Amino acid sequence: MTEMTETEALSRVAAYCSTAEHCRAEIAEKLQRWGIAFDAIERILNHLEQEKYLDEERYCRAFINDKYRFAKWGKVKIGQAFQLKKISPFVYRPFLEEIDEEEYLSNLQKLLAAKRKSVHAENEYELNGKLVRFALSRGFEMKDIRRCMDVLDENDELE
Numbered sequence: 001m002t003e004m005t006e007t008e009a010l011s012r013v014a015a016y017c018s019t020a021e022h023c024r025a026e027i028a029e030k031l032q033r034w035g036i037a038f039d040a041i042e043r044i045l046n047h048l049e050q051e052k053y054l055d056e057e058r059y060c061r062a063f064i065n066d067k068y069r070f071a072k073w074g075k076v077k078i079g080q081a082f083q084l085k086k087i088s089p090f091v092y093r094p095f096l097e098e099i100d101e102e103e104y105l106s107n108l109q110k111l112l113a114a115k116r117k118s119v120h121a122e123n124e125y126e127l128n129g130k131l132v133r134f135a136l137s138r139g140f141e142m143k144d145i146r147r148c149m150d151v152l153d154e155n156d157e158l159e
Helices: 006-019 024-033 038-050 056-070 075-084 089-097 101-118 124-137 142-158
Strands: none
Touching: 006 024, 006 038, 024 038, 056 075, 056 089, 075 089, 101 124, 101 142, 124 142
């Protein structure tokens, strides 16, 4: 394969960024795979940010919306994903805090109720353990899981 020039790399990656939101680390990794020099990568990234192809805050908003609303991830798992993408907590935390708490707990409750129907357990203790592990794996915090488990238990008692 022939060497790609900095200009070619910039135009290809700008087209890539115009189709979907991407973070700085993803683009840097892509440019490294293409064999672009580190100083050129930095110039390309800076250009993309100046031209608003890359915007970490916009990326965080979109990522949180997708993972929270569609994949039903909790705040912990979303935060871990941002750390893997080398995004500072100062950038993403404010957006995580914007998530409506009632809606967040309602989502967790629905997830737990749906999972409860498919879980096979010998007793209530084992069932609760499996539900807690499931919710933790989805990135929800223990305090929120407990609140929703209490509501689930209350609903069971009412039935």
